[in-house]
Amino acid sequence: MEKIRASIIGGSGYTGGELIRLLLFHPNVELCEITSESLVGKYIYKAHPNLRKSTNLKFSSLSEIENCDVLFLCMPHGQSQKSIETYKQKAGKIIDLAADFRLKDLAEYEKWYGHSNSNPTALSEFVYGIPELHRDEMKSSDFVSSAGCNATVSILSMYPFYKEGLVDTERTVIEVKVGTSEGGNKYSASSHHPERSGSLRSYMPLQHRHSAEIVQELSFDEKISVNFSATSVDMVRGVLATIHLFTNEKLNDKDVWKLYRKYYYDEPFIRIVKEREGIYRYPEPKLLIGSNYCDVGFAVDDTSNRIVLIGAIDNLMKGAAGQAVQAFNIINGLEETTGLTFPGFHPI
Amino acid sequence: MEKIRASIIGGSGYTGGELIRLLLFHPNVELCEITSESLVGKYIYKAHPNLRKSTNLKFSSLSEIENCDVLFLCMPHGQSQKSIETYKQKAGKIIDLAADFRLKDLAEYEKWYGHSNSNPTALSEFVYGIPELHRDEMKSSDFVSSAGCNATVSILSMYPFYKEGLVDTERTVIEVKVGTSEGGNKYSASSHHPERSGSLRSYMPLQHRHSAEIVQELSFDEKISVNFSATSVDMVRGVLATIHLFTNEKLNDKDVWKLYRKYYYDEPFIRIVKEREGIYRYPEPKLLIGSNYCDVGFAVDDTSNRIVLIGAIDNLMKGAAGQAVQAFNIINGLEETTGLTFPGFHPI
Amino acid sequence: MEKIRASIIGGSGYTGGELIRLLLFHPNVELCEITSESLVGKYIYKAHPNLRKSTNLKFSSLSEIENCDVLFLCMPHGQSQKSIETYKQKAGKIIDLAADFRLKDLAEYEKWYGHSNSNPTALSEFVYGIPELHRDEMKSSDFVSSAGCNATVSILSMYPFYKEGLVDTERTVIEVKVGTSEGGNKYSASSHHPERSGSLRSYMPLQHRHSAEIVQELSFDEKISVNFSATSVDMVRGVLATIHLFTNEKLNDKDVWKLYRKYYYDEPFIRIVKEREGIYRYPEPKLLIGSNYCDVGFAVDDTSNRIVLIGAIDNLMKGAAGQAVQAFNIINGLEETTGLTFPGFHPI
Amino acid sequence: MEKIRASIIGGSGYTGGELIRLLLFHPNVELCEITSESLVGKYIYKAHPNLRKSTNLKFSSLSEIENCDVLFLCMPHGQSQKSIETYKQKAGKIIDLAADFRLKDLAEYEKWYGHSNSNPTALSEFVYGIPELHRDEMKSSDFVSSAGCNATVSILSMYPFYKEGLVDTERTVIEVKVGTSEGGNKYSASSHHPERSGSLRSYMPLQHRHSAEIVQELSFDEKISVNFSATSVDMVRGVLATIHLFTNEKLNDKDVWKLYRKYYYDEPFIRIVKEREGIYRYPEPKLLIGSNYCDVGFAVDDTSNRIVLIGAIDNLMKGAAGQAVQAFNIINGLEETTGLTFPGFHPI
Secondary structure, three states, X not given: OOOEEEEEEOOOOHHHHHHHHHHHOOOOEEEEEEEOOOOOOOEHHXXXXXXXXXXXXXXXXXXXXXXXXXXXXXXXXXXXXXXXXXXXXXXXXXXXXXXXOOOOOHHHHHHHHOOOOOOHHHHHHOEEOOHHHHHHHHHOOOEEEOOOHHHHHHHHHHHHHHXXXXXXXXXOEEEEEEOHHHHOOOOOHHHEHHHHOOOEEEEEOOOOHHHHHHHHHHOOOOXXXXXXXXXXXXXXXXXXXXXXXXXXXXXXXXXXXXXXXXXXXXXXXXXXXXXXXXXXXXXXXHHHOOOOOEEEEEEEOOOOOEEEEEEEEOOOHHHHHHHHHHHHHHHOOOOOOOOOOOOOOOOO | OOOEEEEEEOOOOHHHHHHHHHHHOOOOEEEXXXXXXXXXXXXXXXXXXXXXXXXXXXXXXXXXXXXXXXEEEOOOOOOHHHHHHHHHHHEEXXXXXXXXXXXXXXHHHHHHHOOOOOOHHHHHHOEEOOHHHXXXXXXXXXXXXXXXXXXXHHHHHXXXXXXXXXXXXXXXXXXXXXXXXXXXXXXXXHHEHHHHOOOEEEEEOOOOHHHHHHHHHHOOOOOOOOEEEEEEEOOOOOEEEEEEEEEOOOOOHHHHHHHHHHHHOOOOOEEEOOOOOOOOOOOOHHHHOOOOOEEEEEEEOOOOOEEEEEEEEOOOOOOOHHHHHHHHHHHOOOOOOOOOOOOOOOOO | OOOEEEEEEOOOOHHHHHHHHHHHOOOOEEEEXXXXXXXXXXXXXXXXXXXXXXXXXXXXXXXXXXXXXXXXXXXXXXXXXXXXXXXXHHEEEEEEOOOOOOOOOHHHHHHHHOOOOOOHHHHHHOEEOOHHHHHHHHHOOOEEEOOOHHHHHHHHHHHHHHHOOOEOOOOOEEEEEEOHHHHOOOOOHHHEHHHHOOOEEEEEOXXXXXXXXXXXXXXXXXXXXXXXXXXXXXXXXXXXXXXXXXXXXXXOHHHHHHHHHHHHOOOOOEEEOOOOOOOOOOOOHHXXXXXXXXXXXXXXXXXXXXXXXXXXXOOOOOOOHHHHHHHHHHHOOOOOOOOOOOOOOOOO | OOOEEEEEEXXXXXXXXXXXXXXXXXXXXXXXXXXXXXXXXXXXXHHOHHHOOOOOOEOEOHHHOOOEEEEEEOXXXXXXXXXXXXXXXXXXXXXXXXXXXXXXXXXXXXXXXXXXXXXXXXXXXXEEOOHHHHHHHHHOOXXXXXOOHHHHXXXXXXHHHHHOOOEOOOOOEEEEEEOHHHHOOOOOHHHEHHHXXXXXXXXXXXXXXXXXXXXXXXXXXXXXXXXEEEEEEOOOOOEEEEEEEEEOOOOOHHHHHHHHHHHHOOOOOEEEOOXXXXXXXXXXXXXXXXXXXXXXXXXXXXXXXXXXXXXXXXXXXXOOHHHHHHHHHHHOXXXXXXXXXXXXXXOO
């Protein structure tokens, strides 16, 4: 089979680096060009030191990029909507990893990103990038807007409950613990090691842009609301979502097992983790570093209608580059798990 | 002024060690004896290596302990209720750091600790050990039951709201992040460094013994309930409580400032932390290591009646030994802050 | 091509787990059996939680193991020498990951392991398992004794210098920093998270069993000696060796570059890391987690004959399971890098 | 006794913050002014969040500073030599925490700091700030130049050996492991949490400015040389020095105990740490956080003349602010340990 020619616009950041790593080792991909205006002409490993000896590619400039089959966009939010038409002329299929085409509600986009979406037409062409929810749409689409990391883990943990209409929709509390790679590679006083090491920091105590994605994807009969909060911990990769969900009727362990299995038994990248004993009884992000899995687990409160859902992902993988490659596989008719079977490490 | 003679029953654990450190440097205390059956005759620094050169005391046996003014009990839960009468003969004042005399409701005690309290009479003599709530009772008491760490930080964060009857009492969600010293010095597979390093572990997703203390202390007109969850992070000392509290009526920032100030302005060990800018805008446990402060902060959700409260303590200090010494100062008529003014480190 | 049937004796530990992971995803391997006497009948993922959903294999008992093509031995030191003849009847090729057949000098073995080697005959059949030094011998051998982790990184860093006779052989100081996975999965007071977190612990200030391997492999004309020291740091995986090597004659940067390139330019798993600028100017183990690379770097002291060599590996990969699979590939006539091309993560 | 009036020039950095903390709680000090040109008029706790509620002082400007008894200088290297005469008019006693007056050899200063010392006259008035070596000189001096952190721990570990002429002076190898607070509060790409977390980075493989201090203080009969190397680890505070020292004649454990005791038995801030069993057999920086102790330990190599010395300090305390206050106590005729008795924490 001929290889699919792929290029990356904006490949110097953390998500870009992870995407390069995945595509370099993807059996059906020829990675053609990776742009970075600030690093033009420099070896890829200057920005991504793990890739030393894995590739001799150098960063190229956006202005010189050639046509290819698939274009990945890894630019800061707000860029891709401006020049999407140009990119469409370069490649027939586009996967955007920024937030530009995630929110279908223009008012919501403006509220969270501080400016109106300049390209509502393109917006309608993009499929929201969680394959477990939108696999069929992806199969017949050429444009995918990759989902936010906190949104992905929250949505996948809760989806079966909301989809089945089981939730008391105003009470849900989502407590997300995130690592520092989520903030990208731009350094600041707050990311200075002596200040960030050992930190347990309420950086988004009330809300997060990603909560708009959660609301969009989990609103079925009515528009739901969620009580979100994000705390940064001393960890580089990974997100753990602890979700307090209140059901309309009392469910027990068996009910929840059945529900999760109904939705996720055949999913290649979702694992239900709930053990009676041992160390790893619930999902934990450290086991997922570099993996595309989303692990979900739960505990049912006997004294109320509360269920605590616990979801974990690697924010750079299932929360970004991995999920983008999963979508890439789907829109190109490849086996969905191609290049993504890495199971994580233990111990780590 | 003559020094107060104090001894410690069960001084080989983490709480015991912290208490020794505090009492060694307390200007009004003569630390007499510290018992440990397994370490009798060994230098204190063998168990608490930080205290090398600070004391030449050795561990003694419970059987040989002499009379003193104040006895601190640092034994595993369930021990002190059995032998409290013996201890009363040794000292006129007793501060128990275990859970034996915390819960006034015998049914609750049995539910959480798996056995009935064998000494309900003694129970009634003990004041629950959070000075900010029970200072006056302490002043006229000789017996204090020190509060649990997760309970302390949760109660102090929420107290003004519940006391004033502002809370929709069924909706509160308490998400506590704890360090590994909370589990004590007994090692296990789960505390093995390669398994625990980098962990973000839902070890108590639904409930915790300490939630019974929270219910006890915050139930005023009616018995409340709380939705508790505890996650262990890769940190040794410290607790961070992120609390989603829903008020009956909409409050704004000013209201909450006013409320906290009303209750805590004069409190020597509570700081309200809420900054508009900078790195440390909300409480963070790493700044509190070794300190007796409880830092509280908050964020008001504009879109609902939710207020997110953020509380932080050092579990071995304000959550255990420090708070015990604070109570010690009160029941002995000393300045409440004596020996407890350490403000924490930065950076750390 | 038919798959090579491989089994693992003793697969419940950290090295065993890593080996399982590698073999499960090795394109030319059929992983048949994995023994663990304490976990017989349990799923592999109970010991290696990262492998959930990657395999349905269960642990089997040593007594039931069937014949296969290659047997990997991952038992505690001292076991394989006793029963090697039995294993030879099970498989034609054997790779031992313990220390039993590493030291050719029986007196050295006895000195470091406290008992005499009970099988000197088998010893002579085993090739010492660093392919970069013994590739040709491996090609004509069926038995490989995998090298120690600290030995591997030290030997590979220094090999060109000793091989060329450039070293003042009594002066070399080797300072190795190791993570906690090196100690295996057996927990103890010393590995208890509150004690080990943040530690910087001189656990082997003077010597280590692995130094005997270094001496064996780097003694050419005369028996050398090394001044070894190992410090444990708060990290799970990885070894960093900082080596102070004194040359007989003054070398400069160019000389060392030339020397390293002569020996390692064609080596698939060795990277020379020495940058003039940027963050990662020298080898660093965090970039190597899960990778089979050994990164080597250097700095030449202008004021003396000292060269500081800096080597890094993942102790469970190039220091154990990865190097074993590398040897496996060689003795089976496969491409040496098969199943081992993972380049590590960034950031992590 | 009347309090000593002290002020700090340049108090916004990490060393300045630690000094403020110490002086605020020093029983004989009235902390008058703390300057910071960038933070004039702001509360101290804006830069040092641990000090919230400990002081109401605000940063003042250098231009407004009033006369006092003792002036602490915490400015970047190279500043104090320019304006020392001005400061002398402000205060009779000066303690400089920068490097300006540490190196007595002008050529050495120029070599390491890239410019000539502009004030050789003042240089001769300053005593090098390690009390254990220069206590008597300090007693009759008004000017102290506080020592570098890596220098302090290295010098104190080795001093008895060099002083007694026991060392083969060309062979010493000093391997220092440092935390990230040593680099100050200026953030950069290299200190960005995702890049620095988990790092084990050879940032100074060959030499360090502090090695010039080591040479100065340990050269008795002849000028010695040392083979230095510094590695940064994932830790905020603390330095661990692992020193390979070769003696002219073979020493045994007893000899070294005797030697250390001769020099350090009466030293209030030096502890000899060498245990046969237990977790903390050698010095470890995590036990010293916030403490002014320098812990020293050793291991004697039976097979050679090598002794491995292990020294640990908190770089901001015994390596900076703590040692400065120790000197302050001496030059003011106070008990040397005043305000410095904190023994560190366990666990931490």
